[in-house]
Every structure is written in C-alpha cells, then in structure tokens.
Amino acid sequence: xxxxxxxxxxxxxxxxxxxxxxxxxxxxxxxxxxxxxxxxxxxxxxxxxxxxxxxxxxxxxxxxxxxxxxxxxxxxxxxxxxxxxxxxxxxxxxxxx
Numbered sequence: 001x002x003x004x005x006x007x008x009x010x011x012x013x014x015x016x017x018x019x020x021x022x023x024x025x026x027x028x029x030x031x032x033x034x035x036x037x038x039x040x041x042x043x044x045x046x047x048x049x050x051x052x053x054x055x056x057x058x059x060x061x062x063x064x065x066x067x068x069x070x071x072x073x074x075x076x077x078x079x080x081x082x083x084x085x086x087x088x089x090x091x092x093x094x095x096x097x
Contacts, residue, residue, distance in 0.1 A: 040054055057082055
C-alpha cells in the first residue's frame with residue numbers, strides 16, 4: 001500500500017486546484033477539521049452526504065489482560081469516534097483499486 005497522505009498534502013492540492021496560497025488552503029483545511037471536531041463534541045454525530053458518518057459511541061467497560069504479565073485488568077468504558085463510509089465513497093474507492 002502507498003504511504004499516508006497528510007493534512008499538508010491535502011492543503012497543497014486544494015491550493016493548486018483553487019489557485020489560492022498554501023497558507024489560505026492550510027487555514028481552510030484546519031478550520032474544516034476544527035468544525036468536524038466541534039460538531040462531534042457538541043452533537044455526537046456528523047453526516048456528510050455521499051461521504052460518510054462520523055459518530056461518537058461509548059465502548060463498554062471490559063476485562064482485559066496486561067500484555068506483559070498476562071494479569072487481568074479492568075478496562076473502563078470510553079468514548080470513541082467511529083466512521084462509516086457512505087455507499088458512493090465505497091463504490092469510488094473500490095473502483096480505483
């Protein structure tokens with residue numbers, strides 16, 4: 001598989017496509033990510049049509065094991081962010097593989 005794409009790579013592509021400066025594009029990307037984070041914090045769910053759904057879910061407490069000692073440990077419940085890809089995104093990704 002190829003190497004990861006970074007936030008900087010996305011900002012550079014947007015700057016090139018829209019003919020704006022990299023600084024403007026970087027600010028746009030950061031503001032977008034901040035908005036996504038704020039919606040998840042405040043409402044717990046963000047649906048972007050044809051892209052996917054980000055959602056905050058509570059993962060239940062469970063019994064685990066210390067990998068070094070093998071001793072049982074209690075893993076507390078925690079809030080996790082999940083992403084479910086939209087059908088159109090899945091089709092596009094599958095088509096390009």
